[in-house]
Amino acid sequence: MKKTIAIDMDGVMADTEPHFFDYYEQETGIRLTRQDIAGMTEYDAFKGKGHGMVNKPGFFRTLPLMEGAVEAVKSLMEDFEVYIVSAAMEFPLSLPEKYEWLAEHFPFIHWRNIVFCGDKSIIKTDFLIDDHCKNLDYCHGKPIMFDAFHNTNLHHHQRVNSWAEVLELLEGERAAKVKN
Amino acid sequence: MKKTIAIDMDGVMADTEPHFFDYYEQETGIRLTRQDIAGMTEYDAFKGKGHGMVNKPGFFRTLPLMEGAVEAVKSLMEDFEVYIVSAAMEFPLSLPEKYEWLAEHFPFIHWRNIVFCGDKSIIKTDFLIDDHCKNLDYCHGKPIMFDAFHNTNLHHHQRVNSWAEVLELLEGERAAKVKN
Numbered sequence: 001m002k003k004t005i006a007i008d009m010d011g012v013m014a015d016t017e018p019h020f021f022d023y024y025e026q027e028t029g030i031r032l033t034r035q036d037i038a039g040m041t042e043y044d045a046f047k048g049k050g051h052g053m054v055n056k057p058g059f060f061r062t063l064p065l066m067e068g069a070v071e072a073v074k075s076l077m078e079d080f081e082v083y084i085v086s087a088a089m090e091f092p093l094s095l096p097e098k099y100e101w102l103a104e105h106f107p108f109i110h111w112r113n114i115v116f117c118g119d120k121s122i123i124k125t126d127f128l129i130d131d132h133c134k135n136l137d138y139c140h141g142k143p144i145m146f147d148a149f150h151n152t153n154l155h156h157h158q159r160v161n162s163w164a165e166v167l168e169l170l171e172g173e174r175a176a177k178v179k180n
Numbered sequence: 181m182k183k184t185i186a187i188d189m190d191g192v193m194a195d196t197e198p199h200f201f202d203y204y205e206q207e208t209g210i211r212l213t214r215q216d217i218a219g220m221t222e223y224d225a226f227k228g229k230g231h232g233m234v235n236k237p238g239f240f241r242t243l244p245l246m247e248g249a250v251e252a253v254k255s256l257m258e259d260f261e262v263y264i265v266s267a268a269m270e271f272p273l274s275l276p277e278k279y280e281w282l283a284e285h286f287p288f289i290h291w292r293n294i295v296f297c298g299d300k301s302i303i304k305t306d307f308l309i310d311d312h313c314k315n316l317d318y319c320h321g322k323p324i325m326f327d328a329f330h331n332t333n334l335h336h337h338q339r340v341n342s343w344a345e346v347l348e349l350l351e352g353e354r355a356a357k358v359k360n
Contacts, residue, residue, distance in 0.1 A: 089279075115297040116269075116297070122186065124303070140304060
């Protein structure tokens with residue numbers, strides 16, 4: 001049986017950071033940089049405007065792709081059972097938008113493998129690739145922390161800085177599969 | 181820590197059977213009964229019309245409540261961590277409709293405890309209350325089969341015929357909690 005991987009959407013498959021910067025600039029006229037907000041929570045980084053942005057129609061539908069995400073997910077699916085696990089329930093508008101976004105950018109992912117949830121504590125997979133420690137801290141498998149401004153000062157999980165590093169990290173698991 | 185229960189929506193919290201009968205009658209002029217379709221799959225029972233119905237706007241939003249569901253879920257939440265786990269991904273239209281249906285009938289359930297998924301194989305809770313063996317067969321905890329026309333001939337899981345029977349079955353688990 002293939003090992004299972006849960007993959008987060010925002011900040012992992014989708015590049016939320018520049019999108020937040022764009023929305024914040026439209027609202028305030030100020031262009032933030034990664035340096036301005038490194039180590040801050042999303043709420044503090046955007047002075048409470050974050051939740052306003054994510055409730056605007058279109059925010060989730062128009063998120064840019066994280067570099068290398070499509071190719072990497074496709075590649076992982078060859079050797080792993082991949083689930084997309086997104087904490088979408090806090091923002092009800094995001095439900096159809098995230099579904100359509102996945103259909104556009106990742107049409108090769110079956111609906112059986114998509115999960116929109118609240119907290120992720122009852123998700124049981126062998127690996128969780130996520131940018132938020134609130135999810136990684138309680139996962140049942142091996143946590144893999146995707147680099148983001150808000151986790152830059154947290155070091156208690158294995159960090160990956162790109163999808164290339166995800167593939168590199170999981171290469172050994174593929175090799176193990178071939179040996180079995 | 182409270183034990184966890186995953187609760188299915190269609191056929192458990194929502195009474196899908198009479199709703200299917202209504203839609204089928206509107207389409208064909210024929211009123212089916214439980215006897216007509218006992219033991220059949222949903223697909224066979226509605227001669228392939230089932231999937232047509234569930235893709236119609238409003239189908240999931242207007243589902244009637246299963247008798248006793250609201251009071252029982254509220255009661256279980258006193259002693260268990262209750263998650264609503266619905267296989268909604270097959271029918272994308274159902275995502276906002278199910279969210280709104282829950283907000284109307286179960287406003288006391290937090291978004292953190294709602295999961296819309298495809299298959300339920302990566303959901304790990306101590307109990308799963310569901311009407312479909314495709315979910316119950318692979319669950320990580322104790323499966324509890326809510327009676328439905330399509331599972332009437334299946335006897336490999338503990339069956340409950342009503343929400344009153346769910347509460348009765350789980351009474352021992354509450355008592356155990358008090359003793360600890």
